[in-house]
Amino acid sequence: MKPAYLAIAWLLVPLATLRSAAAERITLEAIQSPVIFRGDATTAYRDPAVIYSEGWFRLFFTLVRVEPDKRPFSYAAWSKSRDLVTWSAPVIFTPRDQSLNYGSPGDIIRQGDEWVLCLQTYPRPHGELYGNESARIWTMRSKDLEQWGKPELLRVKGPDVAQEKMGRMIDPFLLADKDDPGKWWCFYKQNGVSRSWSRDLKVWTYAGRSSAGENACVIVDGCEYVLFHSPANGIGVKRSKDLNAWRDEGVLTLGQAEWPWAQGRLTAGFVLDLRGEPAVGKALMFFHGSEYSETDPRGGFDNFASIGLAWSDGLKTWAWPSAMPPKPETR
Numbered sequence: 001m002k003p004a005y006l007a008i009a010w011l012l013v014p015l016a017t018l019r020s021a022a023a024e025r026i027t028l029e030a031i032q033s034p035v036i037f038r039g040d041a042t043t044a045y046r047d048p049a050v051i052y053s054e055g056w057f058r059l060f061f062t063l064v065r066v067e068p069d070k071r072p073f074s075y076a077a078w079s080k081s082r083d084l085v086t087w088s089a090p091v092i093f094t095p096r097d098q099s100l101n102y103g104s105p106g107d108i109i110r111q112g113d114e115w116v117l118c119l120q121t122y123p124r125p126h127g128e129l130y131g132n133e134s135a136r137i138w139t140m141r142s143k144d145l146e147q148w149g150k151p152e153l154l155r156v157k158g159p160d161v162a163q164e165k166m167g168r169m170i171d172p173f174l175l176a177d178k179d180d181p182g183k184w185w186c187f188y189k190q191n192g193v194s195r196s197w198s199r200d201l202k203v204w205t206y207a208g209r210s211s212a213g214e215n216a217c218v219i220v221d222g223c224e225y226v227l228f229h230s231p232a233n234g235i236g237v238k239r240s241k242d243l244n245a246w247r248d249e250g251v252l253t254l255g256q257a258e259w260p261w262a263q264g265r266l267t268a269g270f271v272l273d274l275r276g277e278p279a280v281g282k283a284l285m286f287f288h289g290s291e292y293s294e295t296d297p298r299g300g301f302d303n304f305a306s307i308g309l310a311w312s313d314g315l316k317t318w319a320w321p322s323a324m325p326p327k328p329e330t331r
Contacts, residue, residue: 024055026280031085034308034320035261039291042066044305047104047171047215048286050272051115051145055279057081058145059286060117062103063090064302071127072302074101076119078146084284084309093148099125102138106173107217107270108145109184111201115142118154118172118186129301136163137172137188139201156186156196156204169194171215174201178220185243187216193229195243210246212238215268221315228269228285235269235287254287254310255320262289262308264300275313282311285318 036059037045044064051058063077077090094102101122108117117140122131138151157166169190177183177197186204187195193212196204212229213236219226227238227246234251256266269287274280288307292300310320 049105051108060105230267264290264293
């Protein structure tokens with residue numbers, strides 16, 4: 001090839017790459033509704049957690065099905081999407097067993113050549129309204145984010161504490177320490193938000209608790225940790241430099257005032273920070289809303305719960321598919 005043609009060829013390569021990248025960028029404006037999965041009288045979609053890998057959004061969540069005899073069964077399930085618009089049919093990957101009732105996936109992290117998902121059991125074998133005292137937290141491992149291995153107990157109180165002595169705990173979340181490479185944190189609902197640390201995800205040391213609601217999600221923003229948690233209604237936000245002292249930044253309710261499907265409660269916010277990802281460029285918040293309150297006889301816990309989506313440029317103002325302008329971040 002002549003030098004002139006070589007020069008043109010080298011110029012064309014980055015142009016083609018740029019065109020490809022532009023074509024693959026997620027168009028949030030194409031999303032017509034904030035609802036990803038809509039619950040009904042026999043179904044609830046709750047507790048979302050999402051990972052973005054190789055161009056796929058993979059959504060993990062609690063799927064509750066109320067059977068004809070009125071018994072609710074909880075499962076961990078997943079769905080995937082390329083564009084946040086079209087989602088695959090949910091795939092259940094935990095057993096049908098009210099003495100287990102897996103659900104509430106916290107997040108998915110990478111360790112070596114495996115993906116690690118954390119989640120809870122929420123036993124209700126005798127018709128309990130909520131998970132009983134044997135509720136515990138677990139990890140599952142996968143090579144491909146679709147086929148998952150056997151659950152392993154997260155012994156966050158230490159290796160010498162027996163499972164029956166650990167106390168009721170739910171809603172785990174795993175996070176890499178921002179200042180200490182190789183150190184992992186596990187946050188979980190017990191006496192507020194408790195936390196333990198590990199260097200191998202196997203041996204854990206209890207490190208304390210903070211006052212906050214359930215469904216903890218923690219991300220790093222600059223030199224701070226940002227905690228998203230669930231009070232009685234809405235998504236609470238707190239910030240800390242060291243995981244000990246937290247300052248309260250209020251409660252998000254997003255578009256709840258205009259959303260019939262979230263009038264009972266808006267909760268379980270999970271933030272996937274993709275502001276540095278060229279294909280997305282936003283922080284995405286996944287959450288669930290209940291059409292009725294949990295004490296309403298029509299339901300709102302085991303049914304009529306839906307997963308929704310919002311997004312932000314700077315974690316301050318949030319937007320969603322709507323004709324209305326974005327609402328302030330807190331109230």
